[in-house]
Amino acid sequence: MSASALLLTALLLPLAGAVLISLTSSRPNLRESVSVLTASLLFAVIIRLYQLPAEAASLVMATPVDGLQIAFSLNRFGVMFALIASSLWIVTTLYAMGYMRAHNERNQTRFYVLFAVSIACVMAIAFAENLLTLFLFYEVLTVGTYPLVAHAGNAKARAGARKYLLILMGSSIAFFLPAIIITYIQAGTLSFAQNGILAGNIEAIFIAPLLLVFLLGISKAGIMPLHRWLPSAMVAPTPVSALLHAVAVVKAGVFTVLKVVLFIFGPDVVAQSVNTEYLLLVPMATIVLASLVAMTRDNLKERLAYSTISQLSYIVLGALMVNQIALVGATLHIAMHAFAKITLFFAAGAILVAAHKTKVSELDGLARKMPITFACFAIGAMSIIGIPFLGGMWSKWYLVSGASAFTGSSWLGWALSITLMLSTLLNIWYLLTIPVSAWFKPLADKTSEVTEAPWPCLVAMIIPSAACIYFFFQPDIFLQLAQNIVGGGKP
Amino acid sequence: MEMLTVLLVVIPLISAPITAIIANRYVAWLITLVTCLALAGLSGVVLHHVISGEVIHYELGGWKPPWGIEYVIDSLNALVAVIVAFIALITVIYGSKSAEKEIHDSQIHLFYAAFQLVILGLLGMALTGDIFNLFVFLEISSLSSYALIAMGQKRQALVASFNYLMAGTLGATFFLLGIGFLYAASGTLNMADIALRFDQFSSMTLVITALLFILIGLALKAAVFPLHSWLPEAYTQAPTMVTVFLASTSTKVAIYVLIRTLYQVFPNTYWEEMLLPGFLLLSGCLGMLYGSYKAIRQVSIKRLLAYSSVAQLGYMVVGVGLNNEAGLIAAIVHMFNHAITKAALFMAAGLVLMRLHTTNLEKLRGAGKTMPWTTGAFALAGLSLIGVPGTAGFISKWYLVQAALEKGNYVVAGTILIASIMAIMYVWKIIETLYFEGPDKLTVHKVGSGKEIVPDLPVATFCCYVMVATCFYFGLYTDIPLEAANTAVEVLFSTGGGQ
């Protein structure tokens, strides 16, 4: 199969899966087999794309606006993102099989169909050749995930979903779209290019404001103050929170931020502009504030959501520091955080299904009843914190090294280091206390007959937590990709 | 080719009286269908012919302009004719069942005759090059639409129609007065001729008065804020088929005439220094905000969509008011895109009305379960109304924002974006009610108003989906409207009036 055909397959396969899933809605077993099969095939296709040389393929679908195309191309960064999303899709489908049945959710077919559609959007975002295409599927992803958030259909789910849609789509129309149009007017193109397309096309004084408008517009990256959609989205079923709101959607946000910094502005342009370093204050504030808010949240999923907000800003921070090391760290963190956070969400869902508990304060001693779940939770938490022998350490390592190599104002350099340290402490506080009290505190409700979660959930949980450990010893896959993306490699 | 253009007006002129005479509803529908098919085909051919910049002149009765009436077709009015003819065609196919249900049997042939007259009037307005002739066609289309609206099922339709008649006639009379002034100044009624000799009389005070009267008249007809008050009730109360057709074409044609007047009759160099562009921008922006706000507050789907039309017309007015190429392209393309989007939405609303006997959102909770296809169409066409990328609505929004930014008018750009966000709110109000609210009152609306529950309407649903598909098609493959708009704008700006 030629590279272009392969790329097209990667884009269409999830959609074909969606159609098949909706056709097999009356037979749940077949439907879920189709789901897993599609996910596995997609993963295989992405692996094949990974082996191909960059820029081996490009596809032009349409030209809606003068000189602007809906086009896709094979690129390293996209491959990396697609690799993460597709591999975790398999695991999540497995998990969803156990979760959705144990939880007796309604409209399961709609759930699986929209899940596949969302993954298709993620693939399209990953392989977008230009900012217009990316924006198109960025919006479609919002629309496609909206019904998943509103899935429960009760007043709370509707209110959450409304906020979700309004913030995500509102900010993208209010900020992202004008930013894109300004870029287009200035640069005359929107294609991603090594070293950016704005170099020489924009006055230095406008770089920081434009970048700020981009940051506000890409609210999927969860930057404060437009982060509220993420906690709202937690009303969704746990598999959705796990894959979409810890991996696909939010990572699409930071992916877009990195794409904009690397291939629209170009690191050099951002680095040379005087005022852009003040933009660092935005992710810095988000990191600390989100961590502080996370500490106050008793609802487990909401706490994890705030943790996600905080972790996403690490990536934005890395992107805005614009030195090679930090950029590698940011790129690497997309992968490492994905595997760790999905483990945490799987565990949270397993607790909900097996013990019907949603609050952190109710989990005391529960680990004795659900040892595997809490072991996985502990691994995920430690990986996020960046404790050695877990994959999360590497991205933190690069980010901290990047901060120490920061060349801007010295007080900002200090602030960066302090933020990263403080945040790690806060992480330990609000994440690690959960498994600790689950293991070591006495069981509150002795009479309950809680057992472990259904086996698909457990398997799904063990795989990413094992990956967290594996990536400590073998970070090369993502590390090489990240270095390739950032330094000199093709966009 | 010249003969073809005049056929666009002659065919409905002949077929309408025939339809009125033959008092058989099936034959009436068939004649209308054949007429619309012919018109759609013809307009398509004409557009294909002129899209790259050629201009067709046809002298009516062989009288040379400026004495005789002349039809001038360039890519702009060919595009408008295509919109009118194709929407008419799809509406006729869509509406056969709804007209049968909503219109009394004894009136149905008259209904179709009046419908053809509206088409005739709108096509005539689009094609003629003579400004008085334009007035006549304006009145033909208006008078027949008053009659059509009055055929709505409820008695409110009568009042809505009467109010529309008052506003519409007032507007048309203003327009006529404006023509009178212009004639007094120029001594001619041929638009190209007026433009050609514009410099000779442009210093007369009369000319600015003429411009004002013509503008106010057109604004009334186009329902430009704040002269929109007739529109929401008229669209809400009219029979389904009429709403679909008028909502997507009638105001658009008026906007076309506005563009034609402002760029070819009065050259834009004449009015760009006046308060006029600022006033257009103000009216457009306020219209966007007001229309969107009112739309959010409505509980009836039809009225909600009608107010959204007021808002969307604001986009077009802003496009004209920006007075640069991108802005005018945006206005023209939005004319096209909004026509197909609104047609799809009103078709979906009509399906809901026909099957559940209400468009009141309070009673439609959870209707997505009973009518998954229709609500699906709502959701998809709603995306185009919001302007989500990949849909037709996005293209016009893109050009509009680009135009505003090029002009350095950040307030306007901001208003457009705010209005888009408000569009999310009102579209999602519908989607949310239909899909995600509990079907607690499902039994209530099944009872309806005591009439039988209409079974599936496969043809109408299919038509609705055809329109939805067009919304997406023209979001990705924009050659036709964009090329037509580009050609037209080039001409409009290069000549600054005159040919």
Next chain:
Amino acid sequence: MRNVAAVLHFCTDNPPTMMAYLLGHINYWLIIAVMMVGMFTMMSSPNLMKKLAGLSMFQTAVILFYVSVGKVDGGTAPIVTEAATRYANPLPQVLMLTAIVVGVATMALGFALIIRIRRAYNSMEEDNIHQQMEAEELD
């Protein structure tokens, strides 16, 4: 704007000419008066019939205006005879034939609507009808 300024300038600086201007255009002033009366009735009267009458007056005023424009000093009606050499401009008069037809059609439609409204609401007063409409269920 420059045109408005020109008119103001004209009015303030030339009082004698101003008078001549006013008198010379007496037909236009009268037409404007008819027009305003029509429009005022249309806007202010709550009775639908009177509204329509106002609309008709307004239309008539415009017709008068056209005919005034077409008047040529010393000219007669544009019918070719031996006796006359100067004629009024025939074009506006022809146009007004069309406009009159349009006006008649509008009136007919308006009357038909009023009859049906009167049957449906048993009233021709706008406020009364609005009260009844508000009482009805909105849809």
